[in-house]
Amino acid sequence: MWRSPVSDAVVALVRPQPGERVVDLGAGMGPATLTAARSGAHVLAVDPTPFMRRILKLRLLASPRRGHVTVLDGAAESLPLDAASIDALWTVNTVHHWTSVAKAAAELRRVVRPGGRVLLVDEDFEDPTHPFFEQMRQRRAHASHFAEVDPQAVAALLREQGFVDVVGGFEQVAGRPARVIRATAPR
Numbered sequence: 001m002w003r004s005p006v007s008d009a010v011v012a013l014v015r016p017q018p019g020e021r022v023v024d025l026g027a028g029m030g031p032a033t034l035t036a037a038r039s040g041a042h043v044l045a046v047d048p049t050p051f052m053r054r055i056l057k058l059r060l061l062a063s064p065r066r067g068h069v070t071v072l073d074g075a076a077e078s079l080p081l082d083a084a085s086i087d088a089l090w091t092v093n094t095v096h097h098w099t100s101v102a103k104a105a106a107e108l109r110r111v112v113r114p115g116g117r118v119l120l121v122d123e124d125f126e127d128p129t130h131p132f133f134e135q136m137r138q139r140r141a142h143a144s145h146f147a148e149v150d151p152q153a154v155a156a157l158l159r160e161q162g163f164v165d166v167v168g169g170f171e172q173v174a175g176r177p178a179r180v181i182r183a184t185a186p187r
């Protein structure tokens, strides 16, 4: 939750550019946020859990890139962001927490500017080749909300919202199995 090769890979795939406004949705303790802040983009780290936001803010105090990050209270289904204000948005290991993927898809469509890019990645802990397969099986058994993520169903909801070049499927990210959805907001 502090550093992760998957978060680093996701940021590398999204390639935030200097001056862009990008969103790390469900930023948690900020592994992707801290990596992305090095790009010169401004990172909006959105998370609904006060504890996570508190840890991330404390972590940022020690970071020379803290001026490039804003931590915000929000969730996929209700983003605290203006319409068409975002150049790129990604999320790592949060889609299984979303309470409504349909609402989230509508929110992504609202906030991402025309031509803006979206990358949703949930590591596939149900794949026995995942290094944390056993550990996560026990955690899932006790979790209160841990939705099954069907990448093709998520992709279909993004298409319904008008996103283009939408692809959803199972891929390797940083050498780990993952459920991945890519999309671009229509121009």
Ligand SMILES: C[S@@+](CC[C@H](N)C(=O)[O-])C[C@H]1O[C@@H](n2cnc3c(N)ncnc32)[C@H](O)[C@@H]1O
Pocket (backbone or CB within 6 Å): 001, 002, 004, 007, 025, 026, 027, 028, 029, 030, 031, 032, 047, 048, 049, 052, 074, 075, 076, 077, 091, 092, 093, 094, 097, 098, 099
């Ligand atoms: C497994 S952690 C992943 C955190 C971080 N992205 C990472 O890779 O370390 C899941 C995060 O999703 C957040 N979350 C829960 N429900 C959410 C929602 N509806 N929308 C966005 N994020 C959510 C949690 O607060 C938590 O920080």
